[in-house]
Amino acid sequence: MADSADEPLMRHEPENDDDPAVAVDLSDVSLLLEKNLRHPGLFVWLLTFSAGISGLLFGYDTGVISATLVSINSSLGHPLTTLDKSLITSATALFALLVSPISGVLADKFGRKRVVLLADIAFILGALVQTATSSVAGMIAGRSIVGLAVGAGSFVAPLYIAELAPAPFRGRLVTLNVLFVTLGQVVAYIVGWVFAEWGNENTGWRWMVGLGALPAAVQCLVMLIMPETPRWLVQVGQHDEARSVLNKVFGGGIEIQRMVDHVLRGIENEVREEEEAKRGRLRGQSKKGKSTWLTGSKDNWKELFRIGGNRRALTIACLLQGLQQLCGFNSLMYFSATIFTILGFESPTLTSLSVALTNFLMTCAALLLIDRIGRRRILLWSIPIMSIGLLLCSFGFHFITLPADLNSKNPSSSSSAHEEIPLSERTAPLLVLASVMLYVGAYALGLGNVPWMQSELFPLNVRSLGSGLSTSTNWGANFVVGLTFLPMMEFLTPAWTFVIYAIVCVAGWLCIWRIYPETKGLSLEETGTLLADGWGVRESLRRAEERS
Ligand SMILES: O[C@H]1[C@H](O)[C@@H](O)[C@H](O)[C@@H](O)[C@H]1O
Numbered sequence: 001m002a003d004s005a006d007e008p009l010m011r012h013e014p015e016n017d018d019d020p021a022v023a024v025d026l027s028d029v030s031l032l033l034e035k036n037l038r039h040p041g042l043f044v045w046l047l048t049f050s051a052g053i054s055g056l057l058f059g060y061d062t063g064v065i066s067a068t069l070v071s072i073n074s075s076l077g078h079p080l081t082t083l084d085k086s087l088i089t090s091a092t093a094l095f096a097l098l099v100s101p102i103s104g105v106l107a108d109k110f111g112r113k114r115v116v117l118l119a120d121i122a123f124i125l126g127a128l129v130q131t132a133t134s135s136v137a138g139m140i141a142g143r144s145i146v147g148l149a150v151g152a153g154s155f156v157a158p159l160y161i162a163e164l165a166p167a168p169f170r171g172r173l174v175t176l177n178v179l180f181v182t183l184g185q186v187v188a189y190i191v192g193w194v195f196a197e198w199g200n201e202n203t204g205w206r207w208m209v210g211l212g213a214l215p216a217a218v219q220c221l222v223m224l225i226m227p228e229t230p231r232w233l234v235q236v237g238q239h240d241e242a243r244s245v246l247n248k249v250f251g252g253g254i255e256i257q258r259m260v261d262h263v264l265r266g267i268e269n270e271v272r273e274e275e276e277a278k279r280g281r282l283r284g285q286s287k288k289g290k291s292t293w294l295t296g297s298k299d300n301w302k303e304l305f306r307i308g309g310n311r312r313a314l315t316i317a318c319l320l321q322g323l324q325q326l327c328g329f330n331s332l333m334y335f336s337a338t339i340f341t342i343l344g345f346e347s348p349t350l351t352s353l354s355v356a357l358t359n360f361l362m363t364c365a366a367l368l369l370i371d372r373i374g375r376r377r378i379l380l381w382s383i384p385i386m387s388i389g390l391l392l393c394s395f396g397f398h399f400i401t402l403p404a405d406l407n408s409k410n411p412s413s414s415s416s417a418h419e420e421i422p423l424s425e426r427t428a429p430l431l432v433l434a435s436v437m438l439y440v441g442a443y444a445l446g447l448g449n450v451p452w453m454q455s456e457l458f459p460l461n462v463r464s465l466g467s468g469l470s471t472s473t474n475w476g477a478n479f480v481v482g483l484t485f486l487p488m489m490e491f492l493t494p495a496w497t498f499v500i501y502a503i504v505c506v507a508g509w510l511c512i513w514r515i516y517p518e519t520k521g522l523s524l525e526e527t528g529t530l531l532a533d534g535w536g537v538r539e540s541l542r543r544a545e546e547r548s
Contacts, residue, residue, distance in 0.1 A: 047226060051157045056187070060185070062185065063186070063188030065088070065143075077135055091143040093476075093482050094147060100151045107155070116153065120216040120223075129142035149216075174453050178449040182444065185333060189355075191211060227248075247260055267460070273461070309533075318473040320516070322477045325480075326480070328481060330482065342402060359444045359448065361441075363444045375520060379512050382443070382447065384505075387502045389439025390505065392435035394494070456522070
C-alpha cells in the first residue's frame with residue numbers, strides 16, 4: 001500500500017500498456033485520489049448543480065401531485081374518483097418506466113448532456129399541457145409527458161454526475177442530486193400549500209403544475225455551456241476533449257496531472273476492452289487476482305445478462321431500486337395530503353409539508369454521512385427503523401374510524417362534532433404523523449438515495465444500459481405503488497397497507513445483507529472487480545476496514 005502520495009503511481013506502472021487487465025492498479029488510483037483531493041472544486045460543484053436541476057424538476061413534478069389532487073375539485077368536469085387519482089398519479093411513473101431504457105440508448109448515442117436537454121423540453125411541454133387541460137384525460141396526457149421527462153432526467157443526471165465526479169466525492173455528489181429531488185418536493189409542497197390555501201379554487205392548481213416549466217427552461221440554458229462526461233467523450237473518440245474536462249475536474253498541479261493521466265488511461269482501457277469485446281476478440285480472459293468483466297459476446301444486452309459480474313450488478317441495482325419504491329415511500333409523497341385529509345388535520349397540505357421537509361433534511365444528513373458510513377451499512381441501519389415507523393403507523397390507524405369514502409373532503413372520525421371523541425382517536429392521528437416522520441427520516445438516510453448510486457456498480461460498456469434498466473425497475477415499482485395505494489387503503493384498510501410495506505422492508509433488508517457489497521470510496525472501475533467472481537460482500541468489508 002502506498003504511504004507517500006509522491007511515488008505510488010510509479011510503483012504500479014503497467015509492464016505492458018496493451019494489456020488492459022494490468023494497465024492500471026485501480027485501488028491505488030482511488031487511494032491516491034482520496035489523499036490528494038480534499039474538495040470537489042468549483043467546476044465539479046458547477047456541473048453537479050447544473051445537472052441537479054433535473055433532480056429539482058423530478059422532485060417538483062412528483063411532489064406537486066399531492067396538493068394538486070386535493071385542489072382540482074371539480075375543475076376537470078367532476079370530482080376526482082379513486083381511479084382518476086390513481087391514473088393521474090401513476091401515468092408519470094408508467095411513462096418514466098417506458099422511457100428509461102430508451103434514454104440509456106440515447107445517452108450512449110448522443111451523449112449524456114443532450115438527453116438532459118431533451119428531458120427539459122418534455123418537462124416544459126408536460127407542464128403546459130397540464131396547465132391548459134380541462135379534462136381528466138388531458139391531465140393524464142400531461143402527466144405522461146412529464147413522465148417521459150422525469151424518466152430520462154432521473155436516469156441521466158446521476159449518470160452525468162457519477163461520470164464526472166472524482167471517486168472520493170462520488171457518493172456525496174450523487175446524493176446531492178437526490179437532495180435536489182427532495183428539495184424540489186419541498187418547493188412543490190410549499191407551492192401546493194400556498195395555492196391550496198390562498199389561490200383561486202379553479203386556477204390555483206394550474207399554477208402549481210405550470211410552474212414546473214420554469215426550472216426546465218433555466219436548465220436548458222445552463223446545460224448548453226456544460227461539457228460532456230470524459231467517459232462518453234472517450235467512447236466517441238474525443239480523447240483530447242476528455243483530458244481537458246478531466247483537467248478541469250481535478251484542477252491543476254503536477255501530481256494531479258499524473259492522476260488525470262491514470263484516470264484517463266483507466267477509462268481508455270475500459271473503452272478499448274468494450275470495443276475489442278464487441279469485435280469478438282476477447283474471450284473472457286482473466287488474470288490472476290484481477291478479473292476482467294468481458295467475454296467475447298457481441299452486444300451490450302448479451303454482455304449484461306451473460307457475464308456473471310454484470311448480472312450481479314444488475315440484480316443489486318434492481319433490488320435496491322425496486323425496494324426504494326415498494327417500501328411505499330411515494331404513496332406518502334403522492335397522497336400525504338389525501339391521508340392527512342382523512343385523518344382530519346386542519347391544513348392537510350401544510351401537514352404534508354412535514355413529510356417533504358423531513359425527507360429533505362434527512363437527505364442533507366445522508367449527504368454528510370454516506371461516504372463516511374458507507375452505502376451498505378447505512379441501509380442495514382436505516383431499514384429496520386423504517387419498518388418500526390410503518391408498524392407504529394399501522395398501529396395508529398387501528399384507532400381511527402375512517403370515512404366510508406376516502407375521497408370525501410370530510411375527515412376522519414365518524415363521531416359527530418358534539419360527541420365525545422375518545423382520547424385514543426384524538427391522539428392516533430398524531431401517532432400516525434410521528435411514525436410517518438420516523439419512517440420518512442430513516443428512508444431519506446438510506447433507501448432514498450443509495451439506489452441512485454447504481455451506475456458505480458456497472459462497467460462502462462454496460463453502465464448506461466444497466467442503469468437504464470434499474471431506473472426502469474424504480475419506475476415500474478413506483479407505478480405499482482402509485483396505482484395500488486388508494487385501492488389498498490380502501491380494500492385492505494390502512495393498517496394492513498402499512499404492515500405490507502413493513503414486510504417488504506424486512507425482506508429487502510435480508511437481501512441487502514446477503515448480496516450488497518460495500519462500495520464506498522472505490523473507483524468506478526474497482527467496484528467492477530468486486531462483483532466479478534461473486535457478490536464480494538466479505539471482500540468489500542475487508543477493503544472498507546483497511547481504508548478506515
Ligand atoms: O430518491 C428519490 C427520493 O427519495 C424522492 O423523495 C422519492 O420521491 C423518489 O422516488 C426517490 O427516487
